[in-house]
Amino acid sequence: MSGIQNIFDISGRAMSAQMTRLNTVASNLANARSFADSKEEAYVAIKPLFETEYASHAQTSGLATVNVRGIVPSNLEPNRVHLPQHPKADAAGYVWGSAVNVEEEMVEMLEASRQYQNNLEVVSTLRSLMMRTVNMGR
Amino acid sequence: MNSIRDHFGIHDDALTLRSKRNNILASNIANAATPHFKARDVDFEASLAAVMPSGLISTSNNRHIAQAGNSTGGGLLYRTPINPSLDGNTVELAVEQMEFSENVVRYQSSLTLLNRKISGLMSAIKGE
Numbered sequence: 001m002s003g004i005q006n007i008f009d010i011s012g013r014a015m016s017a018q019m020t021r022l023n024t025v026a027s028n029l030a031n032a033r034s035f036a037d038s039k040e041e042a043y044v045a046i047k048p049l050f051e052t053e054y055a056s057h058a059q060t061s062g063l064a065t066v067n068v069r070g071i072v073p074s075n076l077e078p079n080r081v082h083l084p085q086h087p088k089a090d091a092a093g094y095v096w097g098s099a100v101n102v103e104e105e106m107v108e109m110l111e112a113s114r115q116y117q118n119n120l121e122v123v124s125t126l127r128s129l130m131m132r133t134v135n136m137g138r
Numbered sequence: 139m140n141s142i143r144d145h146f147g148i149h150d151d152a153l154t155l156r157s158k159r160n161n162i163l164a165s166n167i168a169n170a171a172t173p174h175f176k177a178r179d180v181d182f183e184a185s186l187a188a189v190m191p192s193g194l195i196s197t198s199n200n201r202h203i204a205q206a207g208n209s210t211g212g213g214l215l216y217r218t219p220i221n222p223s224l225d226g227n228t229v230e231l232a233v234e235q236m237e238f239s240e241n242v243v244r245y246q247s248s249l250t251l252l253n254r255k256i257s258g259l260m261s262a263i264k265g266e
Contacts, residue, residue: 014168
C-alpha cells in the first residue's frame with residue numbers, strides 16, 4: 001500500500017473501513033432469520049477487524065488511518081429452534097437458526113453510519129479550507 | 139523579500155501549523171472505532187513558539203513580565219481521555235469534533251488576516 005500523505009488518504013480509508021463494517025452489518029441482518037440443517041451450516045455473524053495504519057512519518061506528523069485487517073466470525077453460537085413445519089427440520093422438528101444478534105447489529109449500523117458521516121464532514125470542511133487557501137490573495 | 143515576509147507576521151507559520159493540526163485531528167476522528175488507538179494532539183502555542191524566529195518574547199528589564207515558557211517544545215503529545223473506553227481507545231468524538239471545529243475557525247481567521255495583509259500590500263503597490 002502507498003503511504004499516507006494527506007487528509008484524503010486518512011478520511012477516505014476510514015470511510016471505506018466504515019463501509020466494510022456497514023456491509024457486514026447488512027449481511028448479518030439479511031441472514032438474521034435464515035435456518036440450516038446442522039450447527040456447522042448455520043450462519044454466524046461476521047465482524048470486521050479494524051487496526052490503525054500509521055504513516056511512515058507518524059512519529060513527527062501524527063498521521064494515522066484505519067485498515068480492515070480481516071473479517072472474522074463472531075463468537076455467538078447458532079441456536080436450535082423447534083420448527084416442525086420447516087422443510088429443513090430434523091426428525092424431532094428442530095432446525096438451526098443463525099447466530100445473529102439483531103439489536104447489536106442495529107446499534108453497530110447506527111455507529112458505523114455516524115462515523116462515516118463524521119469522516120465525510122472532516123473531508124468536506126478541509127476541502128473548502130483548501131479551496132479558500134488556493135484562492136488566497138485574490 | 140524579507141520585509142514582505144515580516145509583514146505577514148506569524149500568520150504564515152500559524153496557517154501551516156493549523157493545517158498540520160487539522161490532519162492530526164482528522165486521524166483521531168478516522169480512528170474513533172479502532173481498538174487500542176491513542177489520540178494524539180500538539181500544543182499549538184508551544185509549536186508556534188518553536189518555529190518563530192524570535193521564539194519567546196525576551197525580557198531586558200527586571201520589570202518586564204516574562205512570557206510563560208512551555209517545556210513541551212511543540213512535539214506530538216497524547217490526549218488524556220475524560221472517559222476512557224473499555225477497548226483502550228482514547229478518542230472521544232465530542233472532544234475531537236470541538237477541537238477540530240475550533241481549529242478550522244482559527245485557520246480561517248489566519249487566512250482572512252493574511253488576505254487582508256495581501257490586499258493591503260496590493261493597494262500599496264498599485265498606488266491607487
